Amino acid sequence: xxxxxIIDYGLGNLRSVYKGLEHAGASVSISSDPEKMLAADGVIxxxxxAFMDAMKNIEDLKGAITEYVNSGKPMLGICLGEQILMxxxxxxxxxxxxxxxxxxxxxxxxxxxxxxxxxxxSIQITQDHPLFEGIxxxxxxxxxxxxxxxxxxxxxLAACGxxxxxxxAVVNDAGNVMGTQFxxxxxxxxxxxxxxxxxxxx
Numbered sequence: 001x002x003x004x005x006i007i008d009y010g011l012g013n014l015r016s017v018y019k020g021l022e023h024a025g026a027s028v029s030i031s032s033d034p035e036k037m038l039a040a041d042g043v044i045x046x047x048x049x050a051f052m053d054a055m056k057n058i059e060d061l062k063g064a065i066t067e068y069v070n071s072g073k074p075m076l077g078i079c080l081g082e083q084i085l086m087x088x089x090x091x092x093x094x095x096x097x098x099x100x101x102x103x104x105x106x107x108x109x110x111x112x113x114x115x116x117x118x119x120x121x122s123i124q125i126t127q128d129h130p131l132f133e134g135i136x137x138x139x140x141x142x143x144x145x146x147x148x149x150x151x152x153x154x155x156x157l158a159a160c161g162x163x164x165x166x167x168x169a170v171v172n173d174a175g176n177v178m179g180t181q182f183x184x185x186x187x188x189x190x191x192x193x194x195x196x197x198x199x200x201x202x
Contacts, residue, residue: 001027002202005040007065008032009057012046013185017078020185024195026202034064042202043068045179047080051089051105051147054080055097062098069100074176074201076131082170082179083149091147101172101179103151113163116146123158123168123182130201131169131178131194132157139190141168141182149181 004026006014014030021028021044029036037043045065047054058065069075077085086097089105097105108115120140125132148166157178160168170179178198184191 001025002041002199003027003029003039004042004044004199004202005037006030006044006046007037007058007061009054009061011049011054011057011080012078013048013183014046016183016185017044017046020192020195021199023192024199026199032061034061037061037064038068038071040068040073042073042198043075045075045077045081045084047078047084049080051080051083051091051097052093052095054084055095058084058098065098065100069172069177072174072176074178074198076198077177077179078185079145079181079183082181083147085170085172085177085179086149086151089147100177101151101170102155103149103167103170105147106150107147108163111163116144117148117162118144121160121162121182123160125158126153126156129157129171129175129178131171131197133197134193135190135197141180141184141187141190143168143182145181149179
């Protein structure tokens with residue numbers, strides 16, 4: 001059974017992610033211990049809240065995260081966890097992220113559309129990747145966010161349209177660091193399939 005660690009840095013809906021991974025057949029723990037993270041088969045970076053708070057809270061874990069990523073083992077960021085994978089965010093004031101995936105986090109522009117973008121929306125899968133194995137193009141997943149990721153085509157796994165097209169899922173150049181703007185743990189059978197795919201990658 002694969003050992004998955006959910007990083008606890010004080011921001012995130014940890015229990016629903018925990019239950020989703022358990023359903024996916026993993027042995028799951030929640031920890032802020034760098035040693036446990038480095039020993040894991042896979043790591044989840046959750047997050048709900050403000051980008052600046054997240055980067056402040058995760059400061060002491062940045063070295064361990066970099067070491068883990070350089071090992072080639074898989075990591076998945078969810079919602080705010082995806083956003084802090086990026087280079088920087090304009091939320092609040094310009095704040096540097098972890099820089100694991102190329103790109104920036106931008107606020108949705110003013111329009112007739114409500115912000116935050118909240119609810120079910122379809123995604124367009126833009127490249128083959130084990131995370132999306134068996135996931136039909138056009139699948140509906142659950143979003144809650146006011147900022148979106150702007151990245152390159154090669155770092156985009158799936159796109160979504162809400163006033164503009166944005167990266168609904170991202171990947172680093174090596175293919176082992178992934179992020180989803182949507183919540184797989186709240187996205188029904190499709191989301192559970194993605195979590196199973198992640199566990200299978202570990």
